[in-house]
Amino acid sequence: xxxxxxxxxxxxxxxxxAFRLSAxxxxxxxxxxxxxxxAGISAGAGSNQQQQPGSLSLGSASVNFGSITAGTSKTLSxxxxxxxxxxxxxxxxxxxxxxxxxxxxxxxxTVAAGASTTFSLKFAPGAAGTFNGTxxxxxxxxxxxxxxxxxxxxxxxxxxxxxxxxxxFGNVLVGNQQTISETLTNTGVSSVTISxxxxxxxxxxxxxxxxxxxxxxxxxxxxxxxxxxxATGAATGSVTITSDAxxxxxxxxxxxxxxxxxxLSASxxxxxFGNVxxxxxxxxxxxxxxTGGTSVSISxxxxxxxxxxxxxxxxxxxLAAxxxxxxxIVFVPQSSGAASGNVTLTSNAAxxxxxxxxxxxxxxxxxxxxxxxxAAFGSVNVGNQQSLTxxxxxTGGTSVTISxxxxxxxxxxxxxxxxxxxLAAxxxxTLTVTFAPQAxxxxxxxxxxxxxxxxxxxxxxxxxxxTSPQSTxxxxxxxxxxLGSVTVGSSGNGxxxxxxxxxxxxxxxxSTNNSAFTVGGLSLPVTISAGQSVPFTIxxxxxATGxxxATLTVTSNAQPSTTTEALTGTGTAPxxxxxxxxxxxxxxxxxxxxNIYRAPYxxxxxxxxxxxSVLNTSTVYTDSTVANSTSYCYATTAVDTSNDExxxxxxxxxxxxx
Numbered sequence: 275x276x277x278x279x280x281x282x283x284x285x286x287x288x289x290x291x292a293f294r295l296s297a298x299x300x301x302x303x304x305x306x307x308x309x310x311x312x313a314g315i316s317a318g319a320g321s322n323q324q325q326q327p328g329s330l331s332l333g334s335a336s337v338n339f340g341s342i343t344a345g346t347s348k349t350l351s352x353x354x355x356x357x358x359x360x361x362x363x364x365x366x367x368x369x370x371x372x373x374x375x376x377x378x379x380x381x382x383x384t385v386a387a388g389a390s391t392t393f394s395l396k397f398a399p400g401a402a403g404t405f406n407g408t409x410x411x412x413x414x415x416x417x418x419x420x421x422x423x424x425x426x427x428x429x430x431x432x433x434x435x436x437x438x439x440x441x442x443f444g445n446v447l448v449g450n451q452q453t454i455s456e457t458l459t460n461t462g463v464s465s466v467t468i469s470x471x472x473x474x475x476x477x478x479x480x481x482x483x484x485x486x487x488x489x490x491x492x493x494x495x496x497x498x499x500x501x502x503x504x505a506t507g508a509a510t511g512s513v514t515i516t517s518d519a520x521x522x523x524x525x526x527x528x529x530x531x532x533x534x535x536x537x538l539s540a541s542x543x544x545x546x547f548g549n550v551x552x553x554x555x556x557x558x559x560x561x562x563x564x565t566g567g568t569s570v571s572i573s574x575x576x577x578x579x580x581x582x583x584x585x586x587x588x589x590x591x592x593l594a595a596x597x598x599x600x601x602x603i604v605f606v607p608q609s610s611g612a613a614s615g616n617v618t619l620t621s622n623a624a625x626x627x628x629x630x631x632x633x634x635x636x637x638x639x640x641x642x643x644x645x646x647x648x649a650a651f652g653s654v655n656v657g658n659q660q661s662l663t664x665x666x667x668x669t670g671g672t673s674v675t676i677s678x679x680x681x682x683x684x685x686x687x688x689x690x691x692x693x694x695x696x697l698a699a700x701x702x703x704t705l706t707v708t709f710a711p712q713a714x715x716x717x718x719x720x721x722x723x724x725x726x727x728x729x730x731x732x733x734x735x736x737x738x739x740x741t742s743p744q745s746t747x748x749x750x751x752x753x754x755x756x757l758g759s760v761t762v763g764s765s766g767n768g769x770x771x772x773x774x775x776x777x778x779x780x781x782x783x784x785s786t787n788n789s790a791f792t793v794g795g796l797s798l799p800v801t802i803s804a805g806q807s808v809p810f811t812i813x814x815x816x817x818a819t820g821x822x823x824a825t826l827t828v829t830s831n832a833q834p835s836t837t838t839e840a841l842t843g844t845g846t847a848p849x850x851x852x853x854x855x856x857x858x859x860x861x862x863x864x865x866x867x868x869n870i871y872r873a874p875y876x877x878x879x880x881x882x883x884x885x886x887s888v889l890n891t892s893t894v895y896t897d898s899t900v901a902n903s904t905s906y907c908y909a910t911t912a913v914d915t916s917n918d919e920x921x922x923x924x925x926x927x928x929x930x931x932x
Contacts, residue, residue: 326358326359326360327358327359327360327415327416328356328357328358328359328360328361328362328385328387328413328414328415328416329356329357329358329362329415329416329417330354330355330356330357330362330364330385330411330413330415330417330420331354331355331356331357332352332353332354332411332420332422333352333353333354333355333390334352334353334422335422335423336422336423336424336425337350337352337395337409337422337423337424337425338424338425338426339397339424339425339426339427340426340427341426341427341428341429342397342399342426342427342428342429343428343429343430343431343463343464344399344400344401344402344403344428344429344430344431345399345400345431345520346398347396347397347398348396348397348398348426349377349394349395349396349397350394350395350397351392351393351394351395352392352393352395352409352422353390353391353392353393354385354390354391354392354393354411354420355385355388355389355390356385356386356387356388356389356390356415357388358387358415358416359387359388360387361384361385361386361387362384362385362413362414362415363382363383363384363385363413363414364379364381364382364383364384364385364391364411364412364413365381365382365412365413365414366381366382366410366411366412367381367393367409367410367411367412368409368410369395369407369408369409369410369424370407370408370410371405371406371407371408371424373397373398373399373400373405373407373426373428374395374396374397374405374407374409374424374426375395375396375398376393376394376395376396376409377394377395377396378392378393378394379391379392379393393409393411395409395424397424397426399426399428400428401428402428402429402430402463403427403428404425404426404427404428405424405425405426405427405428406423406424406425407423407424407425408421408422408423408424409421409422409424429462429463429464429491430462430463430464430491431462431463431464431519431520432460432462432463432464432465432466432489432491432517432518432519432520433460433461433462433466433519433520433521434458434459434460434461434466434468434489434515434517434519434521434524435458435459435461435524436456436457436458436513436515436524436526437456437457437459438454438456439526439527440526440527440528440529441454441456441499441513441526441527441528441529442529442530443501443528443529443530443531444530444531445530445531445533445567446501446502446503446530446531446532446533447503447532447533447534447535447567447568448503448504448505448506448532448533448534448535450502450503451500451501451502452500452501452530453498453499453500453501454498454499454501455496455497455498455499456496456497456498456499456513456526457494457495457496458489458494458495458496458497458515458524459489459492459493459494460489460490460491460492460493460494460519461492462491462519462520463491463492464491465488465489465490465491466488466489466517466518466519467486467487467488467489467517467518468483468485468486468487468488468489468515468516468517469485469486469516469517469518470485470514470515470516471483471485471497471513471514471515471516472513472514473499473511473512473513473514473528474511474512474513474514475509475510475511475512475528476503476504476505476509476511477501477502477503477504477509477511477530477532478499478500478501478509478511478513478528478530479499479500479502480497480498480499480500480513481497481498481500482496482497482498483495483497499513499526499528501528501530503530503531503532503533504532505532506531506532506533506534506567507531507532508529508530508531509529509530509531509532510527510528510529511527511528511529512525512526512527512528513525513526513528514526533566533567533568533595534565534566534567534624535566535567535568535623535624536564536566536567536568536569536570536593536595536621536622536623536624537564537565537566537570537623537624537625538562538563538564538565538570538572538593538619538621538623538625538628539562539563539565539628540560540561540562540563540628540630541560541561541562541563542558542560543630543631544630544631544632544633545558545560545603545617545630545631545632545633546558546633546634547605547632547633547634547635548634548635549634549635549637549671549699550605550606550607550634550635550636550637551607551636551637551638551639551671551672552607552608552609552610552636552637552638552639554606554607555604555605555606556604556605556634557602557603557604557605558602558603558605559600559601559602560600560601560602560603560617560630561598561599561600562593562598562599562600562601562619562628563593563596563597563598564593564594564595564596564597564598564623565596566595566623566624567595568595569592569593569594569595569597570592570593570621570622570623571590571591571592571593571621571622572589572590572591572592572593572619572620572621573589573590573620573621573622574589574618574619574620575587575588575589575591575601575617575618575619575620576617576618576620577603577615577616577617577618577632578615578616578618579613579614579615579616579632580608580613580615581605581606581607581608581613581634581636582603582604582605582613582615582632582634583603583604583606584601584602584603584604584617585601585602585604586600586601586602587599587600587601603617603630603632605632605634607634607635607636607637608636609636610635610636610637610638610671611635611636612633612634612635613632613633613634613635613636614631614632614633614634615631615632616629616630616631616632617629617630617632618630635671637670637671637672637699638670638671638728639670639671639672639727639728640668640670640671640672640673640674640697640699640725640726640727640728641668641669641670641674641727641728641729642666642667642668642669642674642676642697642723642725642727642729642732643666643667643669643732644664644665644666644667644723644732644734645664645665645667646664647734647735648734648735648736648737649662649664649707649721649734649735649736649737650737650738650801651709651736651737651738651739651780652738652739652778652780652801652831653738653739653740653741653746653777653778653779653780653801653831654709654710654711654738654739654740654741654780654831655711655740655741655742655746655831655832655833656711656712656713656714656740656741656742658710658711658831658835659708659709659710660708660709660710660738660780660782660799660831661706661707661708661709661782662706662707662708662709662799663690663704663705663706663707664704664705664706664707664721664734665702665703665704666697666702666703666704666705666723666732667697667700667701667702668697668698668699668700668701668702668727669700670699670727670728671699672699673696673697673698673699673701674696674697674725674726674727675694675695675696675697675725675726676693676694676695676696676697676703676723676724676725677693677694677724677725677726678693678722678723678724679691679692679693679705679721679722679723679724680721680722680724681707681719681720681721681722681736682719682720682722683717683718683719683720683736684712684717684719685709685710685711685712685717685719685738685740686707686708686709686717686719686736686738687707687708687710688705688706688707688708688721689705689706689708690704690705690706691703691704691705693724705721707721707734707736709736709738711738711739711740711741712740713740714740714741714742715739715740716737716738716739716740717736717737717738717739717740718735718736718737718738719735719736720733720734720735720736721733721734721736722734741777741831746774746775746776746777746778746779746804746831746832746833747774747775747776747779747832747833748772748773748774748775748779748781748802748828748830748832748837749772749773749775749837750770750771750772750773750826750828750837750838750839751770751771751773752770752839753839753840754839754840754841754842755768755769755770755812755826755839755840755841755842756768756842756843757791757812757814757841757842757843758843758844759843759844759845759846760814760815760816760843760844760845760846761816761845761846761847761848762816762817762818762819762845762846762847762848763817763848764815764848765813765814765815766813766814766843767811767812767813767814768811768812768814769795769809769810769811769812770809770810770811770812770826770839771807771808771809771810772802772807772808772810772828772837773802773805773806773807774802774803774804774805774806774807774832775804775805776804777804778801778802778803778804779801779802779804779830779831779832780799780800780801780802780830780831781796781798781799781800781801781802781808781828781829781830782798782799782829782830782831783798783827783828783829784796784798784810784826784827784828784829785826785827786812786824786825786826786827786841787824787825787827788822788823788824788841790814790815790816790817790822790824790843790845791812791813791814791822791824791826791841791843792812792813792815793810793811793812793826794810794811794812794813795809795810795811796808796810812826812841814841814843816843816844816845816846817845818845819845819846819847820844820845821842821843821844821845822842822843822844822845823840823841823842823843824840824841825838825839825840825841826838826839826840826841848902849902849932850898851900851902851931851932852896852897852898852900853896853897853900853906853908853929853931854894854895854896855870855894855895855896855897855908855910855926856893856894856895857893857910857923858893859893860912860920862912862914864914864915864916865912865913865914866889866891866913866914866915866917867889867890867891867912867913868889868890868891868892868893868895868910868911868912868913869884869886869889869890869910869911869913869919870884870885870886870890870895870897870908870909870910871883871884871885871908871909871910871911871922872885872897872906872907872908873906873907873908873909874904874905874906874907875905875906875907875927875928875929876905878927879907879925879927880907882907882909882922885897885899889913900931901931902931902932903931903932904930904931905928905929905930905931906929906931907925907926907927907928907929908925908926908929909922909923909924909925909926910922910923911923
């Protein structure tokens with residue numbers, strides 16, 4: 275007897291049935307071999323035991339996958355049965371069209387006699403269309419090659435399209451709205467489910483569609499997009515459609531512009547004419563513009579105000595969006611002084627009444643005046659002299675040119691001015707007139723100013739009296755004026771008198787030789803009649819502590835020409851203040867010290883600032899940097915050894931410094 279060994283086929287664990295069939299065949303062949311090897315058994319005796327060869331039979335005459343969506347796949351099964359009494363080895367299985375593929379079993383594969391095997395076929399079309407192919411199976415069966423037709427149809431995936439593809443609203447008035455109807459169509463064959471539809475962009479909204487929404491192939495749905503601008507200017511956005519279509523996100527761009535209703539504006543916004551000489555005129559050009567987005571009709575144009583007139587415009591006037599019109603306003607002042615009025619435009623604009631304020635001033639021509647009106651020198655000792663200052667002012671509204679200046683009168687002379695000289699409106703110039711009498715008695719004269727002003731000759735009268743030197747004296751009382759103690763930074767006052775004897779005295783100057791003492795109460799020059807007195811004041815403003823002194827010197831036409839008075843005073847230091855602070859120590863064990871904070875107080879505490887330069891290790895502190903007449907708030911913080919700082923303690927408010 276020959277011994278046969280059944281070998282394990284090369285297969286995956288999924289082919290265990292094939293292994294069992296192979297093993298059974300091996301055993302069957304082994305039995306035949308044993309029978310054949312037995313003595314006494316003739317060859318003819320075994321002819322009735324001959325085995326039928328294997329034959330494959332397919333369970334379907336064809337495999338039709340039906341209709342699926344392009345880009346997807348579908349799997350079907352095909353059964354092959356071995357109708358013979360011998361096993362069949364399938365050597366290969368292939369398809370004639372790449373859209374069809376064999377998933378299992380792997381080949382080669384063995385099918386036992388009477389057994390079946392299942393072929394798993396996949397249809398995976400890459401594009402829409404009708405597909406046909408053939409599955410061909412090659413084996414060692416009596417029918418060595420069998421085949422089965424394969425067929426399937428791929429339809430286009432669902433796809434969304436929008437009409438119109440963009441929603442352009444153009445110009446829409448702010449506060450109004452405009453709508454556009456949008457249509458979504460499934461241009462594919464398979465159905466599409468819309469899961470979300472949402473708008474974006476300021477002023478855009480969506481209505482008329484509810485999700486989820488399913489559209490079959492070729493089906494459409496419509497919805498409305500609304501633009502309601504809340505402000506002027508361009509706006510953009512989009513409607514985003516989310517679905518399971520091949521274009522899962524469809525974006526429909528949105529655009530529109532918010533425009534304002536027609537609105538009138540004026541440039542310049544006011545017509546300011548400034549100063550215009552009476553009898554002259556000045557014109558200002560005005561431009562009115564429609565700054566809105568719709569046309570405006572001006573139904574009436576009116577002007578008010580004395581001296582103002584209007585030309586270059588007549589109602590009605592229609593201005594398209596952005597269009598302008600210009601006209602002229604004229605100011606012809608009839609009198610001096612300020613004038614005002616308005617140009618009023620009435621229209622159908624958003625601002626139906628536009629008022630343009632008008633301002634101007636009528637001014638008189640240049641006019642010269644002098645101050646004082648006369649130059650009265652009073653009594654001046656023969657051999658002495660006295661000077662007075664005259665101010666000449668152009669009180670009119672136009673410039674004046676002084677062409678000549680002259681002086682008359684015995685003992686009078688002129689200085690400080692030369693011709694020609696031009697004075698602008700409101701401008702002044704000064705000149706000095708000096709009286710130096712050569713003999714006792716009265717004297718008179720005049721200064722004559724010639725110009726192109728309406729008063730072409732301005733005359734300034736001059737007068738004075740020459741007196742004998744020995745008859746006039748000026749005394750001051752008291753001889754020494756003591757101002758006492760005054761705190762540094764403040765002031766103290768004292769008073770004295772000047773007395774004329776022997777004749778009238780004209781005081782022309784009074785000054786001290788120490789800036790801490792100042793003279794007041796005298797309007798110089800001042801003439802004191804014989805036997806009369808005038809008061810004056812001395813103000814002491816010490817800048818440092820200690821005694822201070824000065825001399826008051828009064829200059830006059832008396833004999834002698836200067837009179838003096840001694841001035842004394844003492845500067846004392848201002849009182850200083852400090853604030854003593856104390857607080858309860860922190861209960862923390864690792865406190866290294868404290869910081870002290872101060873804030874100004876005015877009804878409430880202001881911003882706090884740290885005032886200690888180094889960490890304070892005790893629970894008391896003296897603030898010596900306070901200012902007089904000031905109020906403060908205080909707070910402290912605790913600082914530990916890691917330099918961590920606590921929040922503020924309780925705050926002490928309104929600590930007033932005297």
